[in-house]
Amino acid sequence: MKHSSPAFxxxxxxxxxxxxxxxxxxxxxxxxxxxxxxPEVELIFVCKGSGKRQIGSNISYFSxxxxxxxxxxxxxxxxxxxxxxxxxxxxxQFKPDFLGETIWEIPEMQKISGLLEKSKAGIVFGxxxxxxxxxxxxxxxxxxxxxxxxxxxxxxxELATTQDYRILNAGKYYLQxxxxxxxxxxxxxxxxxxxxxxxxxxxxxxxLANMKVPSFCRYxxxxxxKTFTHFVNEYRITHALKLLAEHPLSITEVCFESGxxxxxxxxxxxxxxxxxxxxxxxxxFNYFME
Numbered sequence: 001m002k003h004s005s006p007a008f009x010x011x012x013x014x015x016x017x018x019x020x021x022x023x024x025x026x027x028x029x030x031x032x033x034x035x036x037x038x039p040e041v042e043l044i045f046v047c048k049g050s051g052k053r054q055i056g057s058n059i060s061y062f063s064x065x066x067x068x069x070x071x072x073x074x075x076x077x078x079x080x081x082x083x084x085x086x087x088x089x090x091x092x093q094f095k096p097d098f099l100g101e102t103i104w105e106i107p108e109m110q111k112i113s114g115l116l117e118k119s120k121a122g123i124v125f126g127x128x129x130x131x132x133x134x135x136x137x138x139x140x141x142x143x144x145x146x147x148x149x150x151x152x153x154x155x156x157x158e159l160a161t162t163q164d165y166r167i168l169n170a171g172k173y174y175l176q177x178x179x180x181x182x183x184x185x186x187x188x189x190x191x192x193x194x195x196x197x198x199x200x201x202x203x204x205x206x207x208l209a210n211m212k213v214p215s216f217c218r219y220x221x222x223x224x225x226k227t228f229t230h231f232v233n234e235y236r237i238t239h240a241l242k243l244l245a246e247h248p249l250s251i252t253e254v255c256f257e258s259g260x261x262x263x264x265x266x267x268x269x270x271x272x273x274x275x276x277x278x279x280x281x282x283x284x285f286n287y288f289m290e
Contacts, residue, residue: 049086
């Protein structure tokens with residue numbers, strides 16, 4: 001069986017611009033689910049809608065749009081698909097040196113430089129920032145060339161100064177290690193992505209990585225700051241969140257559709273990760289969305 005590494009995505013700036021600014025209407029960005037990477041830093045704003053995202057080793061669910069900053073060469077996928085029901089999606093992409101290699105060394109750029117360093121592990125921003133910055137991104141997209149650049153720097157400055165954010169890969173998960181490490185871990189991620197509904201054994205994934213089980217367990221924990229079981233359960237629980245929020249399935253059906261083959265274990269694991277039961281989550285989510 002052939003297992004693929006994340007696809008390299010070639011990014012070209014807009015004509016007459018030093019960075020890329022794209023707007024996708026609902027259901028247009030259908031390649032966003034592909035596991036991919038690029039040297040460009042990427043800022044993504046999803047207006048409304050819900051869905052799953054995987055950025056590095058972090059798998060999570062968003063329920064009312066999204067605003068994330070993804071660092072250079074950090075593999076990611078998710079965001080939107082035909083079921084997301086977003087209004088639109090804005091994607092800004094820029095190389096870290098798009099203003100020159102030394103620009104981040106000047107005093108005025110120190111905060112933005114720090115932001116780009118944090119983005120190597122992936123950043124998700126809070127509700128208020130998401131709304132404010134989303135509106136600015138839309139306005140920037142419509143601006144003329146020079147004004148667009150000024151607006152973009154203003155957006156980066158605001159993101160660099162807010163405290164309303166969360167680092168997605170707390171263990172400094174940078175996929176900028178050796179090529180062999182990249183290929184190994186990405187084979188595992190792709191396998192989980194394709195097979196999380198099935199039983200996955202440590203022997204299977206260790207074999208994919210050409211390692212013995214004990215060595216694989218130590219390796220995976222070192223790279224992702226998580227055990228493999230934790231990673232798979234997180235993937236399954238994130239899928240369960242999506243099903244509970246978006247589909248009229250019974251909780252038992254959600255359990256098995258998410259890859260759990262034991263209902264009591266599903267309930268126990270769900271409570272450990274979400275701090276509430278599946279039924280309580282669905283009830284509160286539906287109340288919040290009304």
